[in-house]
Amino acid sequence: MSGFDVSSSERYSGLLLLEVTPARGPAGAIEVVERRLRSFIDAIGAGFFFPARLRPSAPLELWVAGASVHGRVDVGDLPVTALGVLAGMLADGRHREAFIQSARAVLGQREFDLLIDSGVRPAMPESPPFEVEFPEDMGGNYALLVEIEFAHPVPPDVGQKLLSTLALWAPLTLAYPLDPDVPMEVGGAQAMFNDPRTIHYHEWIWDNADADAWDLIVNLCCAWHETLPIVRLHFE
Known part of the structure; x- marks a missing residue:
């Protein structure tokens, strides 16, 4: 493989809070951001960030308030590097006329600026069972x-x-x-x-x-x- 650093060494369990505000632009920017957040959250539940999972203790919430899209979900064993995937998905918006003004993720007491892409992505297991x-x-x-x-x-x-x-x-x-x-x-x-x-x-x-x-x-x-x-x- 090449290009990105990969790591899944640090994992987080608890509430994941997301807030993304598109820059002023096309009316469809909010919808683009909403779809990206939905895809990211669905990917957690599906297993793309294995062994991460969605926990049922708090229902998934995704809503628009003012000019921002918000998300709230309870996760288990989420590699912190998965936030790099979301940051990259949002950064791609500039090629689709969906520029981002601000974006952040809150994991417990830690806040991550999603406009800053670490360049690190989640790794696959060292020894897959197949x-x-x-x-x-x-x-x-x-x-x-x-x-x-x-x-x-x-x-x-x-x-x-x-x-x-x-x-x-x-x-x-x-x-x-x-x-x-x-x-x-x-x-x-x-x-x-x-x-x-x-x-x-x-x-x-x-x-x-x-x-x-x-x-x-x-x-x-x-x-x-x-x-x-x-x-x-x-x-x-």
């Missing part, structure tokens, strides 16, 4: 294929939920640009089960995106593995 295959060289390839092979056939209704969860990865990749001054181009995703045991996920456009974003899929598969054993995760 085989992980990375390409030795992308070779100028501007598309991405991911295959996730389960140990047993996945029921169709469960499979559809997995595919919907995997779709959350796309907005997270906005935090992984190779060049932050160039808009990310990731899209055209197709996700399906090639057979009852194998997910085939294809991003037709994978440009200016750092491969460190793959760590999030490894994390997601670790979360899935707890109830649906996985034997192989393949990237090319």
Whole structure:
């Protein structure tokens, strides 16, 4: 991998408070910020920051007050470096006419300025409980294929939920640009089960995106593995 430092050594459990204020601009900026916060929070619950989870002690709250978007959620074992993903997602807004005036996250007694991107992202586990295959060289390839092979056939209704969860990865990749001054181009995703045991996920456009974003899929598969054993995760 390359580009970003990765670490998940420091974790936080408790209330996570978020407040983001877009700069004055297009009327849709609030909606863009709201979608980014929703995607980030949903990603915590889905397992992209494994072993982080959403705790049921306090319900998720996401609301708009005045010119700001606020979020409040109870998290467990959240890598503090996950805030770098949110900071990167918000920073990408400048390429979508959604400039940010201020953004902060509060974890207990600590406050983080999300306009300052540390450049550190959550790491995948050192020893995932399944085989992980990375390409030795992308070779100028501007598309991405991911295959996730389960140990047993996945029921169709469960499979559809997995595919919907995997779709959350796309907005997270906005935090992984190779060049932050160039808009990310990731899209055209197709996700399906090639057979009852194998997910085939294809991003037709994978440009200016750092491969460190793959760590999030490894994390997601670790979360899935707890109830649906996985034997192989393949990237090319």
